Amino acid sequence: MTPKRIIIDTDPGVDDALTFLLALASPEIQLEALTITQGNVTVERGTRNALAVLEFLGESHIPVAQGTSLPMVGPLLASGHVHGSSGLGNANLPEPTTKPASHHAIDYLIERFLAEPGEISLFAIGPLTNVALAIRKEPRLASAVKELVIMGGAIREGGNITPQAEFNIYADPHAAHVVFHSGIPITLIPLDVTHKCMLYTKDIQRLQKTNSPISRFIEDATAVYLEFTKEKTDIDGCALHDPLTLATVIAPELLTLEELYVDVDISSGPSMGSTFADFYGNTGKPVNIKVALDVRGKEFVELFLERMENLSNSALR
Amino acid sequence: MTKKRIIIDTDPGIDDSLAILLALASPEVQLEGLTVVHGNSSTEQGTINALSILELAGASDVPVAMGCELPLVQPSLLAPETHGNTGLGYANLPNPGSKPIVQNGCDFLIEQIMSNPGEITLVAVGPLTNIALALRQEPRIVQAVKEVFIMGGAIRHEGNTTPLAEFNTYVDPHAAHIVYHSGMPITLTPLDVTYQCILLADDVARIMQVGSDIPPFIEAATRFYMEFHDEYQGIQGCVINDPLTLALTFAPELCDYEEYYVDVDISGGVSMGKTFADFYKMTGKPANMKVALGVRPRDFIKLFVERMQVLSRRIS
Numbered sequence: 001m002t003p004k005r006i007i008i009d010t011d012p013g014v015d016d017a018l019t020f021l022l023a024l025a026s027p028e029i030q031l032e033a034l035t036i037t038q039g040n041v042t043v044e045r046g047t048r049n050a051l052a053v054l055e056f057l058g059e060s061h062i063p064v065a066q067g068t069s070l071p072m073v074g075p076l077l078a079s080g081h082v083h084g085s086s087g088l089g090n091a092n093l094p095e096p097t098t099k100p101a102s103h104h105a106i107d108y109l110i111e112r113f114l115a116e117p118g119e120i121s122l123f124a125i126g127p128l129t130n131v132a133l134a135i136r137k138e139p140r141l142a143s144a145v146k147e148l149v150i151m152g153g154a155i156r157e158g159g160n161i162t163p164q165a166e167f168n169i170y171a172d173p174h175a176a177h178v179v180f181h182s183g184i185p186i187t188l189i190p191l192d193v194t195h196k197c198m199l200y201t202k203d204i205q206r207l208q209k210t211n212s213p214i215s216r217f218i219e220d221a222t223a224v225y226l227e228f229t230k231e232k233t234d235i236d237g238c239a240l241h242d243p244l245t246l247a248t249v250i251a252p253e254l255l256t257l258e259e260l261y262v263d264v265d266i267s268s269g270p271s272m273g274s275t276f277a278d279f280y281g282n283t284g285k286p287v288n289i290k291v292a293l294d295v296r297g298k299e300f301v302e303l304f305l306e307r308m309e310n311l312s313n314s315a316l317r
Numbered sequence: 318m319t320k321k322r323i324i325i326d327t328d329p330g331i332d333d334s335l336a337i338l339l340a341l342a343s344p345e346v347q348l349e350g351l352t353v354v355h356g357n358s359s360t361e362q363g364t365i366n367a368l369s370i371l372e373l374a375g376a377s378d379v380p381v382a383m384g385c386e387l388p389l390v391q392p393s394l395l396a397p398e399t400h401g402n403t404g405l406g407y408a409n410l411p412n413p414g415s416k417p418i419v420q421n422g423c424d425f426l427i428e429q430i431m432s433n434p435g436e437i438t439l440v441a442v443g444p445l446t447n448i449a450l451a452l453r454q455e456p457r458i459v460q461a462v463k464e465v466f467i468m469g470g471a472i473r474h475e476g477n478t479t480p481l482a483e484f485n486t487y488v489d490p491h492a493a494h495i496v497y498h499s500g501m502p503i504t505l506t507p508l509d510v511t512y513q514c515i516l517l518a519d520d521v522a523r524i525m526q527v528g529s530d531i532p533p534f535i536e537a538a539t540r541f542y543m544e545f546h547d548e549y550q551g552i553q554g555c556v557i558n559d560p561l562t563l564a565l566t567f568a569p570e571l572c573d574y575e576e577y578y579v580d581v582d583i584s585g586g587v588s589m590g591k592t593f594a595d596f597y598k599m600t601g602k603p604a605n606m607k608v609a610l611g612v613r614p615r616d617f618i619k620l621f622v623e624r625m626q627v628l629s630r631r632i633s
Contacts, residue, residue: 073389
């Protein structure tokens with residue numbers, strides 16, 4: 001089987017880092033590059049984190065391109081309280097010795113996708129600013145991306161940043177609007193499914209049996225995230241939001257997808273950044289997105305743990 | 318006298334083409350390039366128009382870079398009823414022999430501004446998509462650009478696209494929002510002043526007294542524009558918005574300015590794209606631009622007509 005070639009647009013971020021780990025632990029996936037946007041942390045911090053995590057994993061050959069420092073239109077929103085001030089919880093990785101690519105992420109995306117139309121899939125697990133601006137700068141990008149998998153939105157589920165809105169979408173709703181209506185084949189992984197994929201403290205303890213730098217990194221990185229969730233919801237676990245996007249490749253059978261017309265509110269009222277699906281065809285508009293509305297969460301978390309155990313046992317003992 | 322180095326970001330467009338000609342006719346400015354954006358015409362048609370106008374004026378050495386084809390967020394809105402299907406009214410310029418540069422318009426703006434810090438004056442006479450995208454890709458152009466002159470908005474004046482909104486701002490209100498709040502030094506030329514600057518058939522007749530290819534172009538382009546103004550707005554003559562903005566780069570005394578906090582409504586309601594100034598400091602926010610609110614229209618029209626005559630003589 002040829003592995004699926006992917007580029008991840010990301011705002012690392014604890015669960016972003018876990019996504020890199022899962023991608024690198026998965027033979028079904030070939031991670032070709034990371035492009036960085038603001039979101040969980042500033043773009044500078046996110047770039048540093050991406051380079052540091054890749055170096056930690058011995059994968060510094062994977063290029064990292066730094067992108068936009070601000071959302072398209074709205075003000076900058078950062079979520080340091082969830083991801084810790086560094087963006088990686090309590091993990092303390094050394095300053096990376098490698099540097100980002102000289103290209104801006106917008107141009108990097110344009111160049112990579114147009115060089116090999118239909119060959120590479122894009123996984124967007126932060127605010128969609130880079131992707132939206134790349135589409136506006138080079139409209140042919142829309143037909144060159146094989147497939148776009150987005151972590152974002154909350155369809156029937158409540159929001160996690162406002163009562164209605166999910167963080168990645170709320171952090172740049174205008175960009176989400178551009179991307180949703182771009183014509184790129186999109187699979188959306190909203191809170192409806194990510195909230196069913198909980199990594200519990202006991203799971204993290206299980207990983208420690210491998211006694212490896214990777215398992216310790218996961219423990220340190222998730223510590224702040226776990227505290228935050230516990231304080232907010234009384235749940236002793238954290239959602240694997242971003243890693244779940246990779247289920248579309250490594251375990252698609254776990255996801256229940258429905259094709260729907262999905263839009264995002266950009267009208268600046270209390271629903272700003274809220275995503276909704278037209279379940280009953282009220283808008284008369286054609287479907288634009290495959291939305292994950294259910295997942296066998298425990299099985300995904302088990303798969304995640306097994307892959308982390310394998311990675312710990314093989315790479316960095 | 319050192320010439321002011323300018324780049325015009327434009328959607329040609331009848332009054333855009335007159336602004337380009339005015340730049341070429343004016344010894345106070347040096348036209349470093351044109352970046353083309355959607356608006357009055359599609360970006361593709363606008364680029365052809367830009368190249369044709371430069372060729373008409375013997376200025377094909379000025380680089381033309383194609384920018385964005387669509388507004389940042391809103392759907393596309395072009396203005397064939399105002400500018401004709403080609404964007405140049407009844408004018409029929411030959412297809413240009415020259416081509417746009419390969420570089421994207423946003424990248425051209427970034428490169429020119431960043432490699433000449435404090436030197437480049439930007440004259441934005443179309444929707445602000447290119448400039449907004451450039452700002453997001455390279456935030457340091459805020460410090461590196463010398464000044465930005467924008468044709469757009471309607472402060473106390475009514476809109477020309479919706480009852481409240483002016484065309485350039487309405488077409489890409491999100492881009493206007495980005496540019497207004499960027500921190501760049503902005504001078505805004507809203508409809509409040511441009512709608513006082515009406516080019517009359519008599520003025521065009523004076524330009525026509527000079528024999529070259531330029532006056533017949535101006536006559537054919539503005540005849541269509543005048544018919545539009547008559548039919549839709551009951552105005553005799555045509556409003557030459559963009560040339561006024563260009564003229565302010567070297568003849569600031571044509572207008573009176575006030576500094577205000579100016580914002581644009583992007584909330585998607587009936588006021589979408591409406592610009593407003595905080596005259597009474599209700600928002601508590603600091604001024605973010607100079608707004609031209611008074612103009613000496615006949616002085617400007619006289620300057621415009623004379624410069625068109627000079628340019629026509631020069632190329633004849």
